[in-house]
Amino acid sequence: MSIEQFSVRGRLADTGEGITGDELQLAARNHGIPLEALRYDVTPAGLHYVLVHYDIPAGSAATWRLAVDGCVEQPMSFGLTELRAMTRRTVRVTLECAGNGRASLQPRPISQPWLNEAVGTAEWTGVLLADLLENAGIRSDAVDVVFTGADHGIERGVEQDYQRGLSLGEAIGSGAIVAWEMNGDPLPPQHGYPLRLVVPGWYGMASVKWLRSIELIDHEFDGFQNAVAYRIRQEADELGTAITRIEPRALLIPPGFPDFMSRHRFVAAGIVPLEGKAWSGWAPIDRVEVSTDAGVTWSPAKLDAAGNDELAWRSFSHDWDAAPGEHVLTVRAIDASGREQPVEAPWNRGGFANNSAQRITVLVT
Numbered sequence: 001m002s003i004e005q006f007s008v009r010g011r012l013a014d015t016g017e018g019i020t021g022d023e024l025q026l027a028a029r030n031h032g033i034p035l036e037a038l039r040y041d042v043t044p045a046g047l048h049y050v051l052v053h054y055d056i057p058a059g060s061a062a063t064w065r066l067a068v069d070g071c072v073e074q075p076m077s078f079g080l081t082e083l084r085a086m087t088r089r090t091v092r093v094t095l096e097c098a099g100n101g102r103a104s105l106q107p108r109p110i111s112q113p114w115l116n117e118a119v120g121t122a123e124w125t126g127v128l129l130a131d132l133l134e135n136a137g138i139r140s141d142a143v144d145v146v147f148t149g150a151d152h153g154i155e156r157g158v159e160q161d162y163q164r165g166l167s168l169g170e171a172i173g174s175g176a177i178v179a180w181e182m183n184g185d186p187l188p189p190q191h192g193y194p195l196r197l198v199v200p201g202w203y204g205m206a207s208v209k210w211l212r213s214i215e216l217i218d219h220e221f222d223g224f225q226n227a228v229a230y231r232i233r234q235e236a237d238e239l240g241t242a243i244t245r246i247e248p249r250a251l252l253i254p255p256g257f258p259d260f261m262s263r264h265r266f267v268a269a270g271i272v273p274l275e276g277k278a279w280s281g282w283a284p285i286d287r288v289e290v291s292t293d294a295g296v297t298w299s300p301a302k303l304d305a306a307g308n309d310e311l312a313w314r315s316f317s318h319d320w321d322a323a324p325g326e327h328v329l330t331v332r333a334i335d336a337s338g339r340e341q342p343v344e345a346p347w348n349r350g351g352f353a354n355n356s357a358q359r360i361t362v363l364v365t
């Protein structure tokens with residue numbers, strides 16, 4: 001066997017092909033948020049979605065080193081003790097996997113088969129990336145910043161460390177932080193212990209976990225996760241466009257109670273309070289609309305007060321006067337930049353950034 005022979009291209013499921021063993025294996029490792037946990041403004045760490053491309057690497061806060069080098073005046077290396085002595089801040093950030101929604105696409109791109117649960121909001125504590133870079137001194141020839149994790153694997157025949165680049169402008173302008181705490185506790189192993197990057201507003205792939213190196217380079221980063229993997233394409237061979245910030249999306253907490261297998265919902269007739277969360281990585285949420293007739297008519301939801309971190313998700317609610325019968329609930333978000341969540345998002349080959357509206361079938365009795 002050779003490395004190159006492993007799934008050199010992404011595959012699409014054949015017509016009618018069910019979830020494959022490979023997809024099941026990924027789905028059993030990488031879990032989403034149970035939708036009822038959308039009730040928490042800050043997701044308890046164990047309920048936050050998880051996505052890990054390779055294996056969770058071993059590491060210890062006592063010995064971990066973060067290198068900051070490349071196009072800097074003074075290459076540096078930080079341990080956790082040194083980082084903790086710097087000015088810290090805590091930011092509330094909604095992370096969403098760029099593959100969220102993939103499994104509902106037709107044809108289905110074969111990869112982690114998310115429905116719509118690859119999201120969570122946590123409070124991350126650490127130092128501003130901008131402060132770290134300033135410490136090392138940014139040279140005028142710096143163009144991109146490359147973040148490398150301690151995990152290692154093979155993707156489409158390419159052996160690699162998990163690595164992502166950001167332009168210097170985005171690295172500083174996004175308010176990215178290098179974090180060692182999630183919700184006030186040390187990072188759990190699956191979320192990057194002992195150190196990770198968190199890039200507010202960006203799809204999750206930018207927030208490199210198990211962060212061991214930050215390198216400034218004098219050209220555009222062309223590593224696998226930027227140049228090959230996370231791109232919107234129709235055809236396998238086209239260059240495509242880079243995936244960046246999170247498209248607007250709203251999700252309802254499914255009301256009533258579920259059927260174990262199908263997860264169809266049951267509620268009693270009368271006023272049913274509907275609640276959920278809405279977010280966008282481009283701008284604060286401007287409005288949320290709810291439909292209880294599968295998208296024929298829409299009503300504005302009530303938005304709760306916005307918090308300090310304006311790209312973190314926002315709660316909304318709507319009272320539904322439920323009449324007996326079967327109903328399909330759906331919901332959509334519109335942000336302050338004018339981006340509107342579509343009921344049906346366009347298809348792309350990797351199944352990325354698919355923010356098609358959620359549909360929940362409810363039997364009112």
Ligand SMILES: Nc1nc2c(c(=O)[nH]1)N[C@H]1C(S)=C(S)[C@@H](COP(=O)(O)O)O[C@H]1N2
Pocket residue numbers: 048049050051052053054095096097098120148149150151162190191192203204205206207208209210
């Ligand atoms: N080092 C490393 N960082 C990583 C990943 C990874 O596999 N390795 N996965 C990325 C992806 S695709 C996502 S969606 C987020 C998930 O972060 P979470 O598991 O903390 O929710 O981490 C990102 N950072």
Ligand SMILES: [Mo]
Pocket residue numbers: 051096097098099204205
């Ligand atoms: Mo992801």
